[in-house]
Amino acid sequence: MIIKTFVTTYLKKTCNERFISKIKRNVTFYQYSTHLYKSNKWETIIGLEVHAQLNSKTKLFSSSSTSFNEPVNTNVSVIDAAFPGTLPQLNTKCVELAVAASLALSGNVQLVSSFDRKQYFYPDLPPGYQITQHYAPISLGGKIFLNQLDGLEYDTMVRIKQIQLEQDTGKSIHDIVPGMTLIDLNRAGTGLIEIVTEPDMRTSKEAGLTVKKLQSILRTIGSSDGNMEEGSLRCDVNVSVHEHETPYGTRCEIKNLNSIKFLMAAIDVEIERQIKELENGNKIVQETRGFDVLKNKTFRLRTKETATDYRYMPEPDLSPLILNKDYITRISNNLPELPDDLKTRIMKQYGIPLHDVIVLMNETGGVKYFEEAVKNRNPQHVSNWITHELFGLLHARNIKFSQNPVSALQLGSVIDCVDNGDITGKVGKKIIEKMISGDSRLASIIIQDEGLRQLSDINELEKICKNVILQNPEQLRSFKGGKQTVFAWFVGQVMNKTKGQANPKLVNEILRKLL
């Protein structure tokens, strides 16, 4: 936070654009580790499989709610629990969100796709199979671009192989009751899209940025919350290394990475492990690995020989999913502005720095909120109030921005009152706190009702200042004697007397004159 604030202030003062982008890069990515190659001898090939929960109210094949953090096993229907005689019913909202995601990623939405069963036994998978799209996915191809706006020093493109619609599983909870596994089926049957990339990434940073970009695209179009902590976005990564000018090496898959930080760390240690193995004359075997966060090491989960045969089979309960061109065009026309366009436009239109735009975009609906609040106001002020004050206060109270109780209209009223000198910034912050606590009045009304208006009446202030000076002859003497610091003490006294409502600028001027 400190670093961010410092840089933002710093950036405001400089007008050299090239310099800005250089600083920005360093700032935006201070949180990431950077893999240092041992030598230039090795090249790394990275591919991603990203699972994103679809932002639909109900599940992919049942009408149970998808809401997060509900009491266990409360959002479960007979379909989710795979009772005999039940049949899946496709949720068209999920199809719409998947099509929107595919279009936003420049995918080729298929007019005909179909569902398959991926079969394995696990207690949190009630039917014994997951309905997915193995043979004919809903979208083929697509791409994600990375450039300076994303924090990469160069431009690159990650191709997407396919996007498929599928069900999520339930959750197995292993560590609450010793010796037992508990099952929560609330998540079972929630709609997911699996986005599979081509092996087009070369560094952990590119992989991390790809996921970040994907998150921001999915959030912008509203297809997914893309929240890795809550598990609404999950990543598996394939990593292989090879010497330059030689064929690609054998890949290992690292599963269940639940933050971008861990994703990057896991890739880096896996690269090091593979290089070390190869340098010691060993071979890399194709296997699935996990990542131990505490030890910062990857470990073997299963090898190719012990891999499950998923016995994919066309889903006989569901006919092929047939979309018509009009449907796809309609969704395409309703797509909101995508992140790259949005970033450029916001920076240009409002003249606020890239960093602010990124912070706004990191919250779902953040940019929309900004644009509502910014009408007829100073964009930089509005951005500061949102990104520094509002986000900070919400964060301190553990409230998600999506649950933000302060309307853009209310925040705008606070900014207006500060900007035209009715209240101090400090009081403004207090009013926002009130609003977060549920006060739905506009700032001007709160100020009036509670007498928070800033004292800007010069006559009134002069009277108070005179009184303060008269009542404190000793301090006056020491000031006249040359002790400049006492001036601040006088200002403090005036502020005290007015309960912080005096206009500090005016108080300064009046005291200077009187003293």
Add this chain to the structure above:
Amino acid sequence: MSLEWANMYSAFGPAYNPHTIISDQKEPIDQELRVAGGSSGGSAAAVASGMCFASLGSDTGGSIRLPASYCGVIGFKPSYGQCSRWGLVAYASSLDTVGIITRNVHDAQLIYDIISKYDEKDPSSLPPKLRSINSSLASFDKTNSNFTDLSKLRVGIPQEYYVSELSDPIKSLWKRGISLLRSYGATIVSVSCPSTRYALPAYYILAPAEASSNLARYDGVRYGHRSDMDSKQDEKLLYTHTRSEGFGEEVKRRILLGTYTLTAGSYNNYFIYAQRIRKMVQSDFDYVFRRPNPLHLVKNESSFCNCNNDEIFEISNKLRKESHGVDVIITPVAISTSPKVKDSLSSSFLSNSDNTKSLDDSFVNAYVNDVFTIPANLAGIPAISVPFGISPIDGFPIGLQLMTQYGDEHTLFYISKVLENNK
């Protein structure tokens, strides 16, 4: 779960053929207990013995028509998608059809007209638009109002159904059925469904594959039987004992078969081929019938979708009149009358026979029983078993099977009534 063809190993024990138990005026020549057939043998026996007016069953490969033939009642399997599968315990989802067992055709039609409605809870339920198109298509029953005149009816005899296993009483009954229709003026046409010979093997790949998947949910975690052994075992064996104890031998055999054909190494060699054969069986029937298949009309000729009901009738009636196809196909239902319980048990899959060859033969014999009924399931077309006589050898009932084009249930009922009135 009662999945066996002879219904010998269901959860509630065997269902006996009521003709051996209750029939006192028509004494069967052979007094030994006979099977009711499977898997809806219980439903057929209940209707035959007068315990109920009608009963519902499920027909995946003949499970309604076979017991109906054995027990001397009407067994009717509608087109796939006409009656909702919601609530039906799935065996092989793409073949499972809810059907009706009654003592006469009128009752079957009565129940059918009530239960053949669109259900949004079943994604394979025929949507309202297609139902409307289907009901507008020209068919034999709409153009003919006189039961004693079948001169405009074309009846197909598929040559591939004349198999070596067919018993003499059934052969002669089949011939009698054909002569009857001819005597009413119907034109009898020899037709060919060349893929029929592959239908049985294709069915025994597809049905177990789907069954292995549909039965995976019976793992004892949420409901049903759970083995005491599994709670003691480590996690990897969580299901082993539960599923080994809970399923019958024949069910386990089919799960293993289905699991095998779906493994990565054999999928392309078995499952994909079986799917192709299924398509071939479907197109055989489409070629043979003169009423167009409504499912194809919507796919290929989109102009059809914009027509009103009268126009659809006009167009399809013209097509039908020009066609050399048939309105209905007549075949046997089973290769024999109801087998003896004793014989079923001797070829039992449970017996620990040392003679592997006879054990293998017994499976194949059991599966061959479905040879006439399976094609209708693979093609999704309606089929009915109508009791048409008594075997002069053992005195047990024999049924004849009628099949019509997809969605043409009413022609099927129409011709069934002709057979019924003249048995």
